[in-house]
Amino acid sequence: MNSNSDYILQVSGLTKTFSGVKALDQVQLAVRKGEVHALMGENGAGKSTLMKILIGLLPADSGEIIFEGAELTAAHVRDVMKKGISMIHQEMLVVPELTVAQNIFLGRETKGKLFSWLDDRTLTKQAAMLLREMDIQIDPSIKMKYLSVAQMQMVEIAKAISNNAKVIIMDEPTSALSEKEVATLFRLIKDLTSKGVAIIYISHKMEEITALADTITVLRDGKYIGTRPASELDMDTLITMMVGRKIESLFPESTTQRGNEILSVKQLTRHGQFTNINFAVHEGEVLGIGGLMGAGRTEVARTIFGLDQPDSGQMYIRGEQADIRSPQDAIRRGIGYVSEDRKGFGFIPRLSVRENITLASLPAHAKGGLVRAASESAVANRMMADLRIKAASPEQFVTFLSGGNQQKVVIGKVLLSSPSIIILDEPTRGIDIGAKAEIYKLIHQLKEAGKAVILISSELPELLGLSDRIVVMAKGKQTAELSAQEASQEVVMHYAMQV
């Protein structure tokens, strides 16, 4: 690799082994000053291991990291940060009870003297100056816990800047942001790069990569696949590089005719969350619900599934009014719900794949309260095969699976409760493209099998590619119902932004 001084960070021959398995195998990465360098790859490709080594969280087995022309040997996170490499973590590592200013200067308040006087006023002043320079409107004296996720992220970036960061690593920074907040983040990134700061950007969202990245490096199975200028890389080539095989068509063509109406909601309202929602789903149909984050889509889904109660409005199942007071009611009436919060509402981390898959349908495999092990194992194994869940065995804890496989476990659980209406809330969030394609295929199969699918998604290509009709929500109101022909990215966005 050439030692062009354009490069601020050069990694070569990096190898890392975990108990005999190579997580990184001779990986290289060369980042130029002032560029956005996207790091791409499926889950398990080695991106996070590489980043952990870069910021000093993990030692490498072999290989070289050159930062600003000198070999980076510092093994400690704090040293790496001082030298100018900072990371904005996906799960914000902030202290909620401290102020913005205190968070920005955390660990650097008094130059290391543990018992010297804390001068909060100066800290707050310095923080205010820093935030003003970055054109961020956050009061540095308020407690961190009152900020939105987006604002916390801004503060984290400010902290990196105050550390004199020359390379900032961002791991899925937009996963919890609204469209507007994403725009602010992108503006900030452009601003930073114009000042010569390099950004290493990790994301699964293709449209962000196209919008931001100057250069793209792809990893696969811990190996370096290649680095290309973003302008020379089309979507298909990129996906092929990441997956290692060609994915023919993400969205299968459908020939199914829609059947009878199964579920309809009329004037459904829950104060402060959504008002007067009206739609119907039919057998063999995918109804998409589009909108920005915070538009009330998840809240509608939760209410249909009985997790919350509506304040007014009705639900009808096969024409009959249904009073759904709990998830048990919903499951009994044939509704299944895959939550957008996989970790929070989806699986039980320390139960096995088998136990998770059968959790919602266990009484069907029990006699007199005793679980019939053979019958339970049989259905769990079949579901694992059907959904192609990759696990060491059905007895493996779900917490050790990759995000995509965890999601499949949750979907498998819901399918086993044999629902006729399936609500999928952001079913592909944070999972890699290979697993995404399989979930798309599954949605297609459900539809062909005559199920009614309600698909909530913030990813427009997915929403448009899978839905037969799309309901759009904005700020708790229903702003449009579009047919597949009427819907396009622009039209959906137009209604999603409508107040």
Add this chain to the structure above:
Amino acid sequence: MENNLNSYFDKDSGSYKLLVRLQEVRKYGLLIAFVAVCLALSLTTPRFLTIQNLMIIVTQVSINALLAFGVTFVIITGGIDLSIGSMVAVTGVVAATFAHPDEYPVIVPVAVGLLAGLLFGAFNGFVVTRSKVPPFIVTLGTMTIGRGLALILSKGRPVSNLSDSFNFIGGGKILGIPTLIITLIVTFIACTVVLRKTVLGRYMYAVGGNEQAARASGIELSTVKMIVYTLCGGLAALAGILLTSRITTGQPNAGAGFELDAIAAAIIGGTSTSGGTGTMTGTLLGALLIGVISNGLDLLNVTSYYQQVVMGIIIIGAVVLDSVNQIKN
């Protein structure tokens, strides 16, 4: 990283097999520790490994083990029950009141005692599920209430003069085996079956492992918790009746501090206080380990003051080992 570990593993690779083996070792770590302690004691004191002494240990352990089984159910669901020691006193006093000679058949004091424990446990469950008060606080309250009730019901005096048939329950032998040991074995098997083989047991793990996900899977959280606290009360009553029978007196001050020994047994046995994990075998081993160590220290003439220090170190050590293992995982 850990989330992705799986994708690196080939099922047949040597490293995967090693990982599985390490997990197995961890699973049997407590058993290995238990055997090691027994071995060490039988080498240092000849009196340890005698049928008589082992009988004494298991007899001493059984009351604590019964309580520990109950509290294991509760801890697995993510709760805690501090009132079990007081329940031992209440149920013991209640049973003793109906156990005087020539008053009622022996089934009456047993049934009334059990009923008292079930009701007390159900009350715990009711408050825990109906209020947003943490179980720690609720059962801290009912622990005091229970102690007070025991003193009120007995007017502050031990209830003695109990029938022979009642005293047989916890003090007798069947075919040379103490009834306490028989009860322990039967209860252990029953609790294991409930936890491992029933829908209810699976739901306990689910509720403790991720309450929201359990709810979204259609599990009625409050029902599971109600049952678990009631069950714990029932087992505490069983312990209370056996203890009362064994010491032939209903003592309003009995069982003070028992809750801590029971919780210690569960935790040494690998039950996580954050819920979602734990086994009855682990809890039984935990209780036996506590019993063996205190018996061994007795035989070695170590004063009870030091025994408490040793026990504390073992509790912390067990949890530290477990957390180290979890990080490695």
